[in-house]
Amino acid sequence: MTTTERPRPALDRRRRRRRRALVALGIVVVLVGAALGQRAHPYRLESTVEIDAPREVVWDVLTDFGAYPEWNPALVGMAGELAVGETLRFATDASDDALVFEPVVREVRPEEELRWEGRLLLGGLFDGEHSFELRETDTGGTVLVQVEDFRGIAVPFLTGWLRENTLPDFVAMNDALRERAEAGAVAIDDA
Incomplete structure (x- = not known):
């Protein structure tokens, strides 16, 4: 292992957090879009x-x-x-x-x-x-x-x-x- 490589568990945790954040952001965008759509229609x-x-x-x-x-x-x-x-x-x-x-x-x-x-x-x-x-x-x-x-x-x-x-x-x-x-x-x- 070289000094520039990261341990896999830390990299996996960051990817999972990033995925969760993107999913949460997606849900918020959908809910806000739905609410705005309902206001207009x-x-x-x-x-x-x-x-x-x-x-x-x-x-x-x-x-x-x-x-x-x-x-x-x-x-x-x-x-x-x-x-x-x-x-x-x-x-x-x-x-x-x-x-x-x-x-x-x-x-x-x-x-x-x-x-x-x-x-x-x-x-x-x-x-x-x-x-x-x-x-x-x-x-x-x-x-x-x-x-x-x-x-x-x-x-x-x-x-x-x-x-x-x-x-x-x-x-x-x-x-x-x-x-x-x-x-x-x-x-x-x-x-």
Whole structure:
């Protein structure tokens, strides 16, 4: 053995460390790329319903959180102040196993739009921006569009679950909101 040769075990250890570092770097690059891709191309769920009631009635039903247990099959225990930057709190159902979310209000335009943004655990993993848009129809009714854009590295693995479980909740909530708002509009007309 000459003095310029290195012992094999030391060389092997350095190669293994270098390989591990490259693998770790590769994983980080893939995760960052996935997160950036999800930010640019969210997975969207959307449900639209036409309601035979004016926007002010629909807005009043939508924002009366205290009444949600009476009619809303998808969001229970909704609480919080409707002001930009405030935190809302709601559960997906009344069971002990319900998911509890605490999104931050991003937009409040009475009779036009309500939007909040939330995340599960930490940002970039599973984030959602939820909105309700109210559009007036030619006949004085309202088109309600409920949308959620999901982003994060976990989203591509959950799209089937979201489509099968969350989208039906949107539809159920829209239908229930329509029934309540139309009943409220009839009560106003009868008064």
